[in-house]
Amino acid sequence: MNRPAPTSRPTSWWRSALERRATRMHAYAPAGAPLRFESELEHRAAQKFFNAAFRAEESGIHQAHELADTVRSWDPELAEVLRLYGNEEGWHRELLTEFLAELGGQIEPMGRVTRTFYKVYARAKRMDTIVLTNLMFETIGSTTYRMALGNVSEPAARRMLTILTRDEAFHVPLNVHFLRRVLEREPAALPRLRRLYQLLFASLVLLPLASRPKARAFDRIETRDLMRAYALELGRLFSREHDLDLSPPRALLWLLGISRRELAHGAAHSPTSVEAAEQAVEREDVSVTAL
Ligand SMILES: [Fe+2]
Numbered sequence: 087m088n089r090p091a092p093t094s095r096p097t098s099w100w101r102s103a104l105e106r107r108a109t110r111m112h113a114y115a116p117a118g119a120p121l122r123f124e125s126e127l128e129h130r131a132a133q134k135f136f137n138a139a140f141r142a143e144e145s146g147i148h149q150a151h152e153l154a155d156t157v158r159s160w161d162p163e164l165a166e167v168l169r170l171y172g173n174e175e176g177w178h179r180e181l182l183t184e185f186l187a188e189l190g191g192q193i194e195p196m197g198r199v200t201r202t203f204y205k206v207y208a209r210a211k212r213m214d215t216i217v218l219t220n221l222m223f224e225t226i227g228s229t230t231y232r233m234a235l236g237n238v239s240e241p242a243a244r245r246m247l248t249i250l251t252r253d254e255a256f257h258v259p260l261n262v263h264f265l266r267r268v269l270e271r272e273p274a275a276l277p278r279l280r281r282l283y284q285l286l287f288a289s290l291v292l293l294p295l296a297s298r299p300k301a302r303a304f305d306r307i308e309t310r311d312l313m314r315a316y317a318l319e320l321g322r323l324f325s326r327e328h329d330l331d332l333s334p335p336r337a338l339l340w341l342l343g344i345s346r347r348e349l350a351h352g353a354a355h356s357p358t359s360v361e362a363a364e365q366a367v368e369r370e371d372v373s374v375t376a377l
């Protein structure tokens with residue numbers, strides 16, 4: 087039996103939300119006092135953490151604007167939504183550039199694993215592939231920011247993390263909307279996307295093995311905790327979108343001790359839900375809770 091698709095919003099809803107948000111993108115306000123870290127190790131790890139965030143934003147703006155150009159001929163309103171969405175990532179990139187300077191760091195070359203990921207992603211040509219990949223990147227980004235917020239006490243770093251967490255909470259369901267529009271146009275892509283979802287799921291859940299040695303001294307998130315949180319949030323992404331039938335690799339969930347019930351149970355309260363997007367439209371009204 088086919089269950090109905092979950093709550094969704096029309097493209098016009100996303101457009102007006104993004105237009106309202108665009109009027110409130112302010113310039114970076116410097117901390118006013120030097121940032122304080124307990125050790126040089128923590129300071130260095132913070133630079134690495136925000137470097138990774140910078141790369142994610144850079145890739146986000148690039149892909150969103152390219153997609154906007156592709157989509158314009160068949161859905162100008164969706165193209166506008168993509169353009170405005172890319173602008174938010176561009177704003178994050180600017181904020182992070184200034185914040186990195188304040189951290190006494192700079193934009194560094196990517197590590198081997200990150201470079202490989204972005205290289206493969208930048209080469210993707212199919213719209214559905216780009217949108218699904220981006221959605222999954224947004225999900226692990228917002229999960230990492232949220233968990234870091236639970237552990238980081240440095241006030242300026244917390245302010246930066248709060249902005250990013252709030253906005254990514256809006257971007258995840260927005261990307262679910264993109265995916266649905268693209269699939270409406272090309273339903274035959276779904277079987278391929280199911281395979282891609284499983285492949286990306288496994289690769290992204292393993293990513294903390296590469297990121298933890300670099301950033302843990304700053305965000306204090308343990309490897310297994312981050313792997314489990316990635317699996318949980320990536321798994322929850324489609325746990326209510328029954329019609330898409332995108333299901334995560336069972337063996338991996340089992341290894342990380344995640345039951346189907348846990349996936350379904352938290353989905354309505356998950357930061358990735360449409361309800362969360364509605365609450366996140368007005369940035370100023372969002373209270374950010376750590377995972
Ligand atoms: Fe962002």
Ligand SMILES: [Fe+2]
Pocket residue numbers: 146175224253254257
């Ligand atoms: Fe984003």
